[in-house]
Amino acid sequence: MKITGYRSLSTVHQWGRPVGDVNGVVQDGVTEVPVLLLETDGGLTGVGLGPHDDIARVFPAVEGQDPRAVSALYDAMLAQVFKSGHAGATYGSIAAIDMALWDLKAKMANEPLWRTLGAADRFVPGYASGLCYGLDDDAFASLYRSWADRGFSAAKIKGGADIGRDIARLETVRDILSVNSARPALMLDVNEMWNRKQAVRHLAEIEARIDLTWIEEPVRRWDADGHAQITRAARASVASGENLTGLEQYMPLIAAGGVDIVQAGSVWGITHFNRVAMVAHAHGLPVSPVAYNANPLAHAAAAVPNMIGVEIQDFGWPDHLDVDQQIVDGGILLGDRPGLGIEVDETGIAQAAKAAGWGAQGGPHRRSREAGLRLVPEPQAKAK
Structure with a gap:
């Protein structure tokens, strides 16, 4: 079995409550969930979760390879980007592929991961x-x-x-x-x-x-x-x-x-x-x-x-x-x-509206300029 391609989807998680930390809160409780589907020529599809914006640069390291060689392919992906570094979005893309490869490896063995x-x-x-x-x-x-x-x-x-x-x-x-x-x-x-x-x-x-x-x-x-x-x-x-x-x-x-x-x-x-x-x-x-x-x-x-x-x-x-x-x-x-035990309803995802605002300017997860500099507690009115 060989890796032949990928599909990138995005769904949402509806928490039913505001979620966040001191750096920002998502008040509507809806967050985006990127989903990577790794395709093979054997009919199996691997599922990987998490942001993978740099997927096009990383994917050539695994294209045409046997998904069972997960550890070797992980190192191949790191080698693919060694010159420009593997942090941030690039590492996220490596991780999403890695997760999908492990999903495929277990599916090929017909057992849970x-x-x-x-x-x-x-x-x-x-x-x-x-x-x-x-x-x-x-x-x-x-x-x-x-x-x-x-x-x-x-x-x-x-x-x-x-x-x-x-x-x-x-x-x-x-x-x-x-x-x-x-x-x-x-x-x-x-x-x-x-x-x-x-x-x-x-x-x-x-x-x-x-x-x-x-x-x-x-x-x-x-x-x-x-x-x-x-x-x-x-x-x-x-x-x-x-x-x-x-x-x-x-x-x-x-x-x-x-x-x-x-x-x-x-x-x-x-x-x-x-x-x-x-x-x-x-x-x-x-x-x-x-x-x-x-x-x-x-x-x-x-x-x-x-x-x-x-x-x-x-x-x-x-x-x-x-x-x-x-x-x-x-x-x-x-x-x-x-x-991984995850089944993806691609039709449902395609029909659903994509969440907006997660990456909007000002948050969430935007570090406060007062971090490490606050002399007195933040007013209770702000710490909801």
């Missing part, structure tokens, strides 16, 4: 992460009660602009999840909003009230020395890595002792996650995949020896995608459908 990757158990433990920054207090509590109802005893909230609000919300989640555990795991993600000393000071105040499991992205993603300073000052673990796009970007953080929970973003693909997980394992560190639509990395997470928990953001799926998973018992129960 978790089996192909060597997992023994289809259940993947996780933690709740509601992208909850834009919710008012009542909606926030209601959301995390729904996670508690599904057996979750660990959760991550979004914060970073008002430490008092962050503490209050961590206490709310702790009380809600206590129905499932006497000591729920509590995490705070500030999405690079603090500077080094702000992180140390704020964490001291949080840890006087909360048994914090980890602080996520306290400072800029590349600041190895800053991460190390925070790790030494705090009892909580420091988690980072979701925005890093190559092993060479992880090594300064690990070498500096600046990361305790090594994260990998789902939009960077299966092979990337596996390699990051093994580097982390070699340094005695746990790994945690950051969530994305349909939880594609859950299959890989099920097979690595140092997975501490997968982030789970919602109970539903993007429009016109049927996903063979269940969110139960505080994690993901993967199904038996071959490959």
Whole structure:
């Protein structure tokens, strides 16, 4: 079987609530979901998820190749773009192809991807992460009660602009999840909003009230020395890595002792996650995949020896995608459908209107000019 071509589609995920973090909130709760379909001459189609704007430049590295040679093809894609670099949109394109290749490899074996990757158990433990920054207090509590109802005893909230609000919300989640555990795991993600000393000071105040499991992205993603300073000052673990796009970007953080929970973003693909997980394992560190639509990395997470928990953001799926998973018992129960277990309704996608505004000027995910410079908490009127 050979790879012959690709089709690029776009659907949406309808969250039913505002979603976002301190850098921006999507108020209508509708986000775009790019879908890559990798074609073969054998009648099978591979599914890859995530932005892949540079697909035309990367695809020649895999065209005409046997999709089962996934690891070799991953390196071939990196080699294809070595001169101009593999970060950003280019790495996203490599990842979408990589995900589709793994999907094809498992489909050719007629087994779910978790089996192909060597997992023994289809259940993947996780933690709740509601992208909850834009919710008012009542909606926030209601959301995390729904996670508690599904057996979750660990959760991550979004914060970073008002430490008092962050503490209050961590206490709310702790009380809600206590129905499932006497000591729920509590995490705070500030999405690079603090500077080094702000992180140390704020964490001291949080840890006087909360048994914090980890602080996520306290400072800029590349600041190895800053991460190390925070790790030494705090009892909580420091988690980072979701925005890093190559092993060479992880090594300064690990070498500096600046990361305790090594994260990998789902939009960077299966092979990337596996390699990051093994580097982390070699340094005695746990790994945690950051969530994305349909939880594609859950299959890989099920097979690595140092997975501490997968982030789970919602109970539903993007429009016109049927996903063979269940969110139960505080994690993901993967199904038996071959490959990633994702079926794409191309007709439905073609008939649906494409979402607008995700990339509009001003957000979301536009870093605030006050990040790391704020002397007092952001006014409550802005932190909805």
